Amino acid sequence: MSRNIEIKAYARDLNILKKRILGLNSDDANNVLILKQEDVFYNLPECSSGKLKLRKTDSSQELIYYDRKECNEPSLSNYRKCLVPAELEDLLKNALGTWGVVKKVRTLIMVGQTRVHLDSVEDLGNFIELEVVLNENQSSDDGKKIALDLMSLLEISENDLISVSYVNMLNEKKNNIK
Template sequence: MYADITIKARCENPEDAESILLGLNAVFQGQDVQTDTYYETDNGKLKHRQGNIENVLIHYRRTYLGEAQKTEVFLYLKNPSAGTVAEICHGKGVLGQVKKIRKIFFIDNVKFHLDQIEGLGSFIEIEAIDLEGSVGLEVLQQQCDYYKDLLQISDEDLVTSAYTDLIHHS
């Protein structure tokens, strides 16, 4: 079963972070202009992401493990049709929208986002991904910790709130 551990932090110098990632031979997937729309749901978060690289409808729940977050995914549809989005989201109130410019990098099973969030500033995310359930949460946590150190992310910069929550509280 899919699992991931994610670390999110404010990022004062995204250019430095990008240089470190490229120095580690990270594969640059491209720059995505994304709009995330969050809908009311009884459990977790329901999000429709529209971008030029990533287009998904996802229903998930995050559990906080200290400085990191574990994600359980209930529904993940890649490139959903307008009809599918309407069917799943029909009648649900919109909680908010997040607009961002995201640079996407990969090193093996670890995905990195350098995000410029409208109204919030720059952030970095480290997402260690286990698609089949073969890696294990302990290894995913170790990967996040390893890259957190390499990217010189301080504990003070860590963020455990979703971007939409940060926007509503800023």
Template sequence: MTISNEVPIVQNLELKAISSCHQACVVALKQMPADFKASIYQIDTYFHCPTGRLKLRQMVDRAELIGYNRPNSQTSRYSQYQILPISNPDSLKQILTQTLGVKVVVEKQRALWLFGATRIHLDRVENLGQFIELETVIQSQSMEEAEREHQRVKRCLKIEGRDLIGQSYSDLLLFNR
């Protein structure tokens, strides 16, 4: 496991919504035009922790430990997160499982699209269904510029209030148990 001295804290403006038709989203994304980047199978193992959320994300070619804080809100919300690349995820998972305990495991197939500073995720989550997530990374632009871009993508994809979800996939899976 490689740990650098400093893991930057990054801020997002994000939202999650139920998606009734990924095909319609793909058409809208192409018209924006957003760029398709990848189709990724992800396994997120969430661990019990006293504050925020902690998950180990495992993909075919890499793994990351992600710590983040965000409110559960049915509107666009700000979150702060840190991502640490992990070279030995199985050993880390064993240690975290023994010390913190596993809260829940989320498995999903994700289609990743990019538009400016916004990541658009078309997700198929095992035992939950289809969702769309927007994550506008706030780095080189102001919060106002990020908000404008976020709202533009939301409008283009016709994401409406009734489709918005405030909980994480992990919370939804725990609620459905």
């Protein structure tokens, strides 16, 4: 299983964050990807602590299972993912049912081994995620140090950190409207 250390935070201004990131990463200024993503979350047995989602983009579909404690500090995420054919979406929907959908426009910029996501999430707002992709020789503490250092360089405050996933935020918002 692959591992990374993640943080998620509110973003006041995605353009300012993008400039800061590109300032750290001047060689990679041309390696900015803009992705339209839709994540469909499937029901899992109650004994499962993770989440299963189908991520759809213009060019592919990926099935992703991940297990991460929801907290507002850099935390370990274990995950697996694989490319899947379009037909799998209906099969999963019929077999498991869905419990949430997240639509977003994501700007992806790599900073060393960290995937920086600038996300504009439909019905929620703007966020930044840092995913420090760990190699097999790195500990969680190594990844947390990288995440904390990058948070400092990008001026991400601990007060801006979010403890829950986008899908949980959307579902909570939906439940509060009812």
